[in-house]
Amino acid sequence: MNQLKVIGKERIGHIEFTGIEGGFGKDKKAMLVKDIAKIHDKELRQINQAINMNRKRFKDGIDIVDLLNQSDGFRKFAQENRLIGSNRTQHVYLLSERGYAKLLKILDDNKAWDIYDQLVDNYFNMRVAIKNNEPSLVQQRRLQIMEDNAATRKASIMYKIAMTTESNSSRQSLLAQAAKELTGEMTIPVMKHKEYSATEIGKLLGITSNKVGRIANELGLKADQPGQNEYGRWSNSKSKYSDKEVPQWLYFEKGFQAIKEYLR
Structure with a gap:
């Protein structure tokens, strides 16, 4: 087991939360989902449900650790730090920086990304890079985020143009280009499902x-x-x-x- 330890109280703006190291590798910082919910002004059940709906996107031990469904050591850590709300509690999730970034894609709002910048600069691994005078690591991460956002904006513009064109072939071409920006694939597969409005x-x-x-x-x-x-x-x-x-x-x-x- 990657040893977990509480490193004290951290602060983002006016929100105080528990700093944790371990679980994803030596000295790697992590965050409890209950603290993430508090920072984003959401209920814990809402964040847990969003994770559960997209659970296969989170890799165990890399993006996420469930303190109640892993080793006895993790469960003991949860018990000792009073992280188990009640006997009905099914999950106590811990996210790495990568896992938190994936969660933000699910939450997908401007406030979420603003908070992410603060956490990267002041809590996760990027703070170590800054202290070690390695700003290039910070810049690389920010450039990646900017590139992802630019691709999304470009796809959105293509989609809006496609919705206004009267040519069906032009519309399909633009939609395919938009899909490529988002997924890397030109085709837009249509799966056969029962559908509801x-x-x-x-x-x-x-x-x-x-x-x-x-x-x-x-x-x-x-x-x-x-x-x-x-x-x-x-x-x-x-x-x-x-x-x-x-x-x-x-x-x-x-x-x-x-x-x-x-x-x-």
Whole structure:
């Protein structure tokens, strides 16, 4: 087991949290998901659910450690530091810097990325690089983030142009280019699934379609436009108010079940 140790209280802005080293390698810093939830002003169950919905994206021992489902040493650490809320607690997640970056892609809001910059500079491994006078490591990470964001913006522009063109072939070409920016692949695969609109899910669960959309955003169910994932896909539908087609997120069965589970 990579030895875990509490290194004291850390602070980001006005938020105080527990600094932890280990779990992902010697002297590697980590963060408890309960502290991440507090920093992002979200409930712990919301962050846990977002992780669970995307669990296969987090690699055990590299991105994430579940203190309750690993070695006895990790469980003992959780018990000694009073991290187990109750007998009903199923997971006590610990994230590495890489795992935290993956979580931010799921949360996907400007505040999340602003906080990430603060944590990289003042808590995770980048702080060591700064102290060791190795600013190139910091610059490399920031350049990578900037490149990823630039690709997303470029794909978004292509998508918007595609939605306004009257030529179907031009539209498909632009959508394929947008997909390549996001995934590296020119094709946009369409999987065969039972599909639900937000309105249909709302009727089945007794809530509004707007609430369905808000829950989906909170759980990070939607892929970047114009793509798809295991929870659903983007489609074009005719607007009620004009002749233009507008993007609509269609939910697969797994997406429907995620919304349903959230409401329990």
